[in-house]
Structures are given as C-alpha cells and as structure tokens.
Amino acid sequence: MNSISTKSTPSLQARKGFTGIYVHYPFCYQKCDYCDFFSEGIGEGRSNVEDLLFDSYKKEFLLKKANSQELKTAKVDTVFMGGGTPSKASPENWFRLLKFFREESDFSSDPEISIEANPEDLSLDFIQSLKEAGFNRLNIGVQTRNPRDLKFLGRYYDENKYQNLKYILQNSPIERIGIDLMYGLPDSKKEDFLEDLDYFLNFQLNHISLYSLTLEKGTSYSRNVKEKKAKPPNEEMQREILELLPSLMQKRGYTWYEVSNYCKEELFSRHNLRYWTYESYLGLGPGAHGFLDGSRYGNPRNTGTYLKHPGKPSTEETSSPREELALSLFRLFLPIHIPSFLEAYIPRKTAKKMISSLDGFAAKGYCNWDGSRFQWESTALLILDDLITELAISE
Ligand code: SF4
Known part of the structure; x- marks a missing residue:
C-alpha cells in the first residue's frame, strides 16, 4: 500500500x-x-x-x-x-x-x-x-x-x-x-x-x-x-x-x-x-441519538412511543471522552492536530498514555506523528481495530 x-x-x-x-x-x-x-x-x-x-x-x-x-x-x-x-x-x-x-x-x-x-x-x-x-x-x-x-x-x-x-x-x-x-x-x-x-x-x-x-x-x-x-x-x-x-x-x-x-x-x-471529531449534535425522531452538553441520549426505536412523548429519551448516559474519542477520531485518515483534542477533552495523565501509544505506532511505521500532527499510514488499515482498542484502553 x-x-x-x-x-x-x-x-x-x-x-x-x-x-x-x-x-x-x-x-x-x-x-x-x-x-x-x-x-x-x-x-x-x-x-x-x-x-x-x-x-x-x-x-x-x-x-x-x-x-x-x-x-x-x-x-x-x-x-x-x-x-x-x-x-x-x-x-x-x-x-x-x-x-x-x-x-x-x-x-x-x-x-x-x-x-x-x-x-x-x-x-x-x-x-x-x-x-x-x-x-x-x-x-x-x-x-x-x-x-x-x-x-x-x-x-x-x-x-x-x-x-x-x-x-x-x-x-x-x-x-x-x-x-x-x-x-x-x-x-x-x-x-x-x-x-x-x-x-x-x-x-x-x-x-x-x-x-x-x-x-x-x-x-x-x-x-x-x-x-x-x-x-x-x-x-x-x-x-x-x-x-x-x-x-x-x-x-x-x-x-x-x-x-x-x-x-x-x-x-x-x-x-x-x-x-468522528466528538462534536455535539441534536438528534430528533424515533431511534435517533444525540450528544449535547456532554451527555448522550437515544430515543425509543418505536414510532408510536416516540409520537406519544417526543423528546423523552429511552437511554441517557454521560459521555466518556477518552474512550469515545479514541473510537471515533482515530477512524479518520486525515491529518489531526492531536494537542487540540487532548487539551479540550482528556485529562493530562490519560493524554500522556495516549501519546505514548502514538509514539509506539509511529515506531512501527503505522502513522506519521511529530508530537503534534498525526496521520495514519495505510499500513494501519487492516489492524486498525486493534490499534484503536489500544488507544481506548490507555488509561
Ligand atoms: S431498510 Fe434499507 S432502505 Fe431502509 S434504512 Fe435500512 S438499508 Fe436503508
């Protein structure tokens, strides 16, 4: 590749x-x-x-x-x-x-x-x-x-x-x-x-x-x-x-x-x-999901139930930025300015562990990474799920 x-x-x-x-x-x-x-x-x-x-x-x-x-x-x-x-x-x-x-x-x-x-x-x-x-x-x-x-x-x-x-x-x-x-x-x-x-x-x-x-x-x-x-x-x-x-x-x-x-x-x-970049969105309608003010919600997967109480979610949970960011941001093959995401969403100690994982990926040739700008190489594609899992659990 x-x-x-x-x-x-x-x-x-x-x-x-x-x-x-x-x-x-x-x-x-x-x-x-x-x-x-x-x-x-x-x-x-x-x-x-x-x-x-x-x-x-x-x-x-x-x-x-x-x-x-x-x-x-x-x-x-x-x-x-x-x-x-x-x-x-x-x-x-x-x-x-x-x-x-x-x-x-x-x-x-x-x-x-x-x-x-x-x-x-x-x-x-x-x-x-x-x-x-x-x-x-x-x-x-x-x-x-x-x-x-x-x-x-x-x-x-x-x-x-x-x-x-x-x-x-x-x-x-x-x-x-x-x-x-x-x-x-x-x-x-x-x-x-x-x-x-x-x-x-x-x-x-x-x-x-x-x-x-x-x-x-x-x-x-x-x-x-x-x-x-x-x-x-x-x-x-x-x-x-x-x-x-x-x-x-x-x-x-x-x-x-x-x-x-x-x-x-x-x-x-x-x-x-x-x-993929952990931005907020309002989700409307039966079966829709949304992410607002740091919380995620899911609407009922049933049109009749939704029509009776529009706006009443069936699931609600506080978002987990480290895990979610790892699972979504690192699906992107564009160059990413990593410090801006870490500073906005991740505690310093966890950020250090993520950075050390990125250093490891770079040493194996899976990405271009200069401590600020990150981009996957196409060699990462077939093992991407494993690499992402490593980032998601780097706590
Ligand atoms: S049922 Fe078919 S057409 Fe409808 S959303 Fe699913 S994939 Fe799309």
Whole structure:
C-alpha cells in the first residue's frame, strides 16, 4: 500500500461553539434484510403519520432547546436528514421543518444541509423541490446496480429508477452528491464491485462511501446466516477490496478521509465528520441519538412511543471522552492536530498514555506523528481495530 501522507492538508482541530441537527425519518419502501437502523417498510406512498411526525420533531426540538445550554448558544453548521428513507417524506414537510430550525436557532452563514435518498424516489423535479426546500447535499443509497445482489440484500429494486440514475447523476440540480456502495456480498465477485465502482467514478461525484456487508445482530440476514439459509459475507474478498481501495480511489482523484469514506477535494460529509471529531449534535425522531452538553441520549426505536412523548429519551448516559474519542477520531485518515483534542477533552495523565501509544505506532511505521500532527499510514488499515482498542484502553 502507498503512503497517504498529505502534508499540504491542514490538520483537523477540535472545535467548540458549533453544533448539528440530525433528523431520523423511520420509513422505507421495504425493510432490507441486512439493515439494523430503526426503520419500517411501508410500501409505496407516504406514511399516514408523516404530518404528526413532523410536528413531533418540532416539539422535541423545543424541549431539547429549553434544556440545553449548548443548543441555545452554538451555531448550527450542519443538518442531516437520515433514516430510514427521508426522501419518502414530502419536500414541503422538509421545507417547513428547515424553516422552523432556522427561526429557532443560529445558523452559520454556509451550513451543509443533507438528505439521504433512495433511487426509487428520485426524479429531477423531486431533486429540484429538495433544493428549493433548502438542501445543498444529497446522499443516495445505491449499494449496487446488480439486481441479483439487490435481491440478496432484500432491497427494493425498481429497474427503471436504477436505469435512470445515470441521467439523475448527470443533471441533478443539487450538485453535491454522494453515493453509498457495498462490497463483499457472498455471490458477488471482486470484479463485479469494481465494475460498479468504476461506473460511478465516471460521474465525478464528490463523495463516495464504500462499505462492506456486515452481519448485524437482530437482522433477518444474520438470522438467515445462522440458520444456514443464507451465505455469510465474503470476508476474504472484503479484506482484499478494503486494501486496494485507498490507492485506487486516490488515483481517481479522491481523498481518503475515513475508513469507508472518500471525497473530492475537501468535500467531506461535514455532518459525519462531527461524529468522528466528538462534536455535539441534536438528534430528533424515533431511534435517533444525540450528544449535547456532554451527555448522550437515544430515543425509543418505536414510532408510536416516540409520537406519544417526543423528546423523552429511552437511554441517557454521560459521555466518556477518552474512550469515545479514541473510537471515533482515530477512524479518520486525515491529518489531526492531536494537542487540540487532548487539551479540550482528556485529562493530562490519560493524554500522556495516549501519546505514548502514538509514539509506539509511529515506531512501527503505522502513522506519521511529530508530537503534534498525526496521520495514519495505510499500513494501519487492516489492524486498525486493534490499534484503536489500544488507544481506548490507555488509561
Ligand atoms: S432502505 Fe436503508 S434504512 Fe431502509 S431498510 Fe434499507 S438499508 Fe435500512
């Protein structure tokens, strides 16, 4: 693997005084077999609780704002509508919700406002409505173009809509587009995935997320594998692909900035970057998580329960900065200004132990580290989980 040192890229710094908003829309056309997000398949058309849900997002926002010092003072610089399939809800509802957020919070001058969409919902008119609603970034859950693999994943497949993707990607009124692709499906060859990837690379998209298929507890897929009704992911092929992606993507002009995420220039997903750099965010909706004023919370994974008491979390815990920072920040392959994070979040004694682990990694050639600026080398990729665990327990 090649060195990924990016000496000209400025290092990531810890930031305070900014926050983000995540909204979880829990409905999809159908529930995919491998998916462990909180989501429910409702077929074609809108949910009959959609309007109620949008009212509840507002109620939850006001409740959280009344109780959060951070939310009252921080500038909002990212908003992300995820799910589920938020493109299944009407652009008018998103427009009204975004307007409400702008009235109730202090937005930065150039916020990133993203929405996730599935191919079946996309048309140029629909994307134009999303643009008019205020979105400036669209992330499309493609996964694969292969009908056999989509069927294996239990994903909804509309042949015309998948065929139409080319036209959508070439003419979308929203210019910042990302796609998600998946690899390592048991009956798919490495070449099938690379062909799919090459197809999308030709559109010069500014963001591409490349994930391996995983077995998530509680999903139909993991039950089917356990009962030998489905084959497990092809882990050997996943390792091979994981290893070849960084140099392949760099040759095609992409910056590798997180284990599974690539972007053109510096067009990172700024909202996701906030999760990896221990920044706060408000999470709204059933199944959403949030991180405000040093505490994490999770909302109930049940739409009915959420609608009865929007804003009443089902879990709450004080965050553990050392462990969380180790587990998230060190997934990034960008240069990181380590002292800014240690000074902001970590007690001095623990910081010393983390630094000595980084010294050890540098001595083994896993990273570039000068005592201030840190960046993984691609040699760290295949043992990243072990290296991160060492950092997380360095107390
Ligand atoms: S469309 Fe996305 S969120 Fe919905 S079930 Fe499938 S993977 Fe999960």
